[in-house]
Amino acid sequence: MMRLLNICVIVALVVAAAYVYRIKFESTRKAEQAARLRLDIRREHDAIAALRAEWSKLDNPLRIQELARRHLSLRQIDSRQFDQLDHLPERPPDLVPPDSPDPIVNLLERRDPPTGSIALPGKAR
Amino acid sequence: MTAIDASHAMAAEPSRAPKVPGRRSILRTLLYGRDVDRAAKTKARLGLAILIFALGYAVIAARLVMFVAVPDGHSGRRAITQDAVATARPDILDRNGEILATDVRAPSLFAEPNRIIDVDEATELLTAVIPDLDAPEVRERIGSKRRFVWLKRDITPNQRTEIYRLGLPGIGFLPENKRVYPNGAEVSHLIGHVNIDNQGIAGIEKWLDRSGLADLHMAGLATDRLQEPIQLAVDLRVQHALREELFKARDKFKAKAAAGLIVAVRTGEIVSMVSVPDYDPNNPREALDPNRINRLTTGVYEMGSTFKALTMAMALDSGKVNLNSTFDARGPMHFGKFEIHDSHPENRFLTLSEIFTYSSNIGAARVALSMGVQQHQAFLKKLGQLDRLRTELPESAEPLLPKHWGELNTITIAFGHGLSVAPLQAVMGICALMNGGYLIPPTFLRRSEDQAKAIARRVVKPETSDKMRYLMRLNAEKGTARQADVPGYYVGGKTGTSEKVVGGRYSKDRVLNSFTAVLPADDPRYLVLIMLDEPQALPETHGFRTSGWNAVPTGAAVISRVAPLLGLQPRFDLPPADQLILASSTPSR
Numbered sequence: 001m002m003r004l005l006n007i008c009v010i011v012a013l014v015v016a017a018a019y020v021y022r023i024k025f026e027s028t029r030k031a032e033q034a035a036r037l038r039l040d041i042r043r044e045h046d047a048i049a050a051l052r053a054e055w056s057k058l059d060n061p062l063r064i065q066e067l068a069r070r071h072l073s074l075r076q077i078d079s080r081q082f083d084q085l086d087h088l089p090e091r092p093p094d095l096v097p098p099d100s101p102d103p104i105v106n107l108l109e110r111r112d113p114p115t116g117s118i119a120l121p122g123k124a125r
Numbered sequence: 126m127t128a129i130d131a132s133h134a135m136a137a138e139p140s141r142a143p144k145v146p147g148r149r150s151i152l153r154t155l156l157y158g159r160d161v162d163r164a165a166k167t168k169a170r171l172g173l174a175i176l177i178f179a180l181g182y183a184v185i186a187a188r189l190v191m192f193v194a195v196p197d198g199h200s201g202r203r204a205i206t207q208d209a210v211a212t213a214r215p216d217i218l219d220r221n222g223e224i225l226a227t228d229v230r231a232p233s234l235f236a237e238p239n240r241i242i243d244v245d246e247a248t249e250l251l252t253a254v255i256p257d258l259d260a261p262e263v264r265e266r267i268g269s270k271r272r273f274v275w276l277k278r279d280i281t282p283n284q285r286t287e288i289y290r291l292g293l294p295g296i297g298f299l300p301e302n303k304r305v306y307p308n309g310a311e312v313s314h315l316i317g318h319v320n321i322d323n324q325g326i327a328g329i330e331k332w333l334d335r336s337g338l339a340d341l342h343m344a345g346l347a348t349d350r351l352q353e354p355i356q357l358a359v360d361l362r363v364q365h366a367l368r369e370e371l372f373k374a375r376d377k378f379k380a381k382a383a384a385g386l387i388v389a390v391r392t393g394e395i396v397s398m399v400s401v402p403d404y405d406p407n408n409p410r411e412a413l414d415p416n417r418i419n420r421l422t423t424g425v426y427e428m429g430s431t432f433k434a435l436t437m438a439m440a441l442d443s444g445k446v447n448l449n450s451t452f453d454a455r456g457p458m459h460f461g462k463f464e465i466h467d468s469h470p471e472n473r474f475l476t477l478s479e480i481f482t483y484s485s486n487i488g489a490a491r492v493a494l495s496m497g498v499q500q501h502q503a504f505l506k507k508l509g510q511l512d513r514l515r516t517e518l519p520e521s522a523e524p525l526l527p528k529h530w531g532e533l534n535t536i537t538i539a540f541g542h543g544l545s546v547a548p549l550q551a552v553m554g555i556c557a558l559m560n561g562g563y564l565i566p567p568t569f570l571r572r573s574e575d576q577a578k579a580i581a582r583r584v585v586k587p588e589t590s591d592k593m594r595y596l597m598r599l600n601a602e603k604g605t606a607r608q609a610d611v612p613g614y615y616v617g618g619k620t621g622t623s624e625k626v627v628g629g630r631y632s633k634d635r636v637l638n639s640f641t642a643v644l645p646a647d648d649p650r651y652l653v654l655i656m657l658d659e660p661q662a663l664p665e666t667h668g669f670r671t672s673g674w675n676a677v678p679t680g681a682a683v684i685s686r687v688a689p690l691l692g693l694q695p696r697f698d699l700p701p702a703d704q705l706i707l708a709s710s711t712p713s714r
Contacts, residue, residue, distance in 0.1 A: 046230045046300075056224040057307035061365035079613035079685060079695040 213302045216354035219361040231303040232285045234276040240295030244268045254287045306406040314419040318406035332517040358394035366686045368399040374679040378660035384420045386654040392577040393565035423520045425545035429623030432541030433489045438558045439504040440492045442589040448478045452491040481596045482604035486540040493539030501535045508554040517569045558593040559649045591710035598646035598702035605673040609681040613695030617646030620672035640676035647705050655680045
């Protein structure tokens with residue numbers, strides 16, 4: 001009886017020791033992994049910061065303006081070039097329905113094809 | 126097991142002892158002593174052995190607990206030393222999120238002199254890699270008795286690899302946070318700069334340190350870059366446009382300096398602030414040049430005719446006069462031995478609105494005198510013109526007041542001479558006259574209209590503000606600011622030409638010109654101030670050097686470039702000011 005108990009206890013001890021060892025080993029591994037990840041994150045942060053600094057250097061209005069002046073034939077916008085959206089004229093109606101299989105046949109079949117610039121909205125078709 | 130065997134053996138021994146022959150008994154006497162109870166002795170020894178083993182195991186157990194409880198002692202210490210040198214600062218963004226200032230990591234070179242073997246060799250190799258190192262200084266530093274010396278801060282990654290390849294013992298690198306300003310000089314005066322240890326020493330950078338960052342650094346907390354970025358009210362694109370136009374104007378009119386300011390009228394946010402010549406915050410040494418000061422906050426100037434707006438507002442707000450009250454401007458005004466002239470004399474009675482549009486010194490002086498010295502002083506005090514204006518920027522200047530404020534001072538201050546204020550301060554006062562009568566302290570940080578309302582103080586009646594906007598608009602329709610009437614934005618404005626004091630006298634050919642514009646005048650959103658320091662007369666300006674010929678066209682160029690960026694909708698075919706502004710204004714009593 002006593003012997004059996006002793007054996008049980010010894011077995012339990014060995015199992016417990018093995019288990020604790022495994023946990024310890026695992027946690028060490030995890031801690032190392034976490035430290036490595038933290039280092040990676042820090043490196044990434046630094047890299048992002050450096051790239052963002054570089055980006056905003058490239059994005060600097062002075063530089064963009066210089067490039068635009070050299071490569072584009074754009075001029076400064078005039079206040080008369082702005083207008084409101086509701087001042088836009090209505091979109092001209094489509095000459096042919098958008099899902100027609102043969103647009104040219106469709107056009108020919110029409111007797112009086114409306115032209116976009118003259119047609120009144122709503123009256124078309 | 127061995128201990129148990131031994132005790133068995135020892136327990137069995139006493140019974141055998143008497144049979145032992147004499148030779149062995151002598152040996153035992155030598156080993157154990159003569160008359161000793163061997164059983165008791167064995168027990169005590171056994172106890173001692175148990176105790177020693179138990180202690181040993183206890184020490185091991187305690188050690189294990191300590192290892193678990195204090196994790197990674199070594200790596201933790203290393204991380205701290207890496208960061209402790211130049212602490213991180215939060216990024217500074219403009220109102221659209223563009224980066225104005227940020228931190229990047231740069232390696233710095235250090236040496237531990239006690240670990241260096243050959244000082245001369247190390248010096249020679251290092252100066253070969255980094256030519257701008259001063260050899261005698263390096264030799265002295267490496268040869269010193271100290272344990273740690275900096276050799277060079279912020280070296281390039283290439284230099285770092287080369288030095289690494291040299292394989293010198295006692296030479297190492299620390300990554301440090303280095304402040305960079307990707308936009309260079311564009312926002313220099315506004316954000317300021319930092320010193321080599323990343324501490325703010327001017328502008329918003331210094332404000333950051335004063336509002337808590339320095340304490341964080343002291344506590345060693347602000348070491349990572351995960352700090353919340355600071356967003357400013359400034360708009361980088363507007364700032365750039367304003368700066369470029371000012372540079373153009375400065376070159377064209379050969380002015381000593383130029384400055385510009387754009388303020389959101391309803392919130393007091395400073396959307397743009399430029400004072401040229403400026404400096405590159407990446408090279409803070411330039412900031413020491415006294416010609417590169419920020420003229421808008423650290424300089425004080427007599428604002429000239431711009432101040433007439435305040436005089437008119439005071440008269441209108443008193444309720445004693447209206448826009449059609451007339452004042453005597455038939456000839457030069459005499460006061461004691463002084464004589465006051467108009468630059469464009471009309472030589473007749475002028476109404477209040479004519480005084481403003483013709484910019485009559487005599488008229489403004491008479492208006493101010495009719496209100497009295499006390500009230501003039503009280504009104505300017507109420508508008509914050511007599512006290513130092515404090516913003517987030519650490520640099521500020523006290524206004525220069527007359528020592529004894531008499532009638533003569535009131536006369537001259539009425540048209541902007543004899544009282545020097547910081548331009549930002551004058552802009553704050555004029556904003557209050559435009560936005561319905563609320564004095565809002567200007568700020569460099571983001572601020573909503575509700576926040577602005579909470580700190581605003583009513584200084585003039587709403588109808589006074591309406592009349593002032595009418596006068597400003599009238600000035601762009603008929604007065605000196607005609608050239609600034611950019612179509613579509615309903616600009617209103619006031620020019621100012623003040624003669625500079627040279628050697629105690631007002632000089633005729635050294636002037637400080639300013640132009641204050643409000644847009645749109647019927648529903649003001651932004652106030653623009655342009656200042657030119659000592660512009661020269663040109664053939665195109667027909668020999669004139671007054672504000673209408675230089676500051677006003679500059680203002681027009683700035684407005685036409687900047688208004689679309691500020692999101693202002695151009696509107697055309699608006700009625701003139703007397704119909705649009707005056708008619709919709711609530712009638713005064």
